[in-house]
Amino acid sequence: MKQFAKKILVTGGAGFIGSHVVRRLLKKYPDYLIVNADKLTYAGNLENLIDVDSLPNYRFEKLDIVDADSVHSVFSKYEITDVIHLAAESHVDRSIEGPMEFVMTNVVGTANLLQAAKDTWKGESNHVFHHVSTDEVYGSLGDEGLFTEETPYDPRSPYSASKASSDHFVMAYFHTYGLPIKMSNCSNNYGSHHFPEKLIPLMIHNIQHKKPLPIYGKGDNIRDWLWVEDHASAIDAIFHNGRVGESYNVGGLNEWTNIELVRFLCQLMDEKLGRKTGESEELITYVTDRAGHDKRYAIDASKLEQELGWTPSITFEVGLSKTVDWYLENQSWVEKVTSGSYKDYYQTMYANR
Ligand code: NAD
């Protein structure tokens, strides 16, 4: 095998954020081998990487991280030097319907990767295991304050509980075995290739097709939105220059209530689709609230900014406009990823709302 400077296992590289991370690394670091290991669940699509999958430093392995033997085999096959771990079940509503898949992939899968890294690297310090996590582990904020790296964990949903558990295993492997870990906890991402069950891509799809726009509860829950490519640049910075054993919060200081965000999206799309102002807003439909719906997430990313000089590169207005354009131009992608088993799920989850 050609001598690569690093041989990085990126898990979940066929998903939303993972595909942006893989694309960035492949292009920016041609001397790194990037092994994308992904189970290809409903959320993973190799088509997300069609523009880069013929690059000579790219490999794909279909892998279920719950299968410990297969995880170990991939480590030895490629002599993996580093890990960027994104593979996860990621949708809160699905975790409420069926938490066990989240326990298996997010907790057991992460533990399998940690164990394989520990067995392979045998105490050497010249490696990095970067665990990609979420701000949802901190629980729910009131009207004031921001999540910092010191905020105590207080997960509320099965999704955030499974991610919190995986974060604890990552830190435990650092403290107990000295595994060289780094961790990032990011706010809500948006951008291209986002599976259309999450708020922003679902709303874009429904506005385009004049379907109801389901707003949970009163629509006053708040999320802090970050452009997915800025998350990828933060991961790049932390992976290379972050301190071992540390976690870094990643966010855009960009809080929106869900209803404000959806109204803004309606205005943007009315303009882009040549509809009269206010036409799409008529599609807004208030539906039963999500069980245990976290009120507010907001990130203090000053540690990342001060230590590594990272800041978001674009405003929400520009990023959202680009995102809408991508979805309007890539209707066939949406149709492809929402056909098959997703259709049944969608019908069960949303038909009666
Ligand atoms: P996603 O659901 O779009 O992609 C997840 C990927 O993981 C898919 O490609 C899927 O096939 C793969 N996968 C799932 N189970 C697997 C298994 N058992 N073995 C191997 N691969 C498996 O998720 P995303 O939104 O891209 O999130 C990626 C990571 O970032 C997750 O760890 C998530 O918790 C974290 N995160 C997401 C956000 C966000 O806003 N989406 C914010 C902060 C952190």
Ligand code: TYD
């Ligand atoms: P989501 O994109 O699922 O991300 P998360 O729950 O991980 O933050 O949801 C973002 C917000 O939008 C959250 O407060 C729930 C709300 N929401 C709706 O109001 N309607 C919807 O159809 C969806 C999917 C989410």
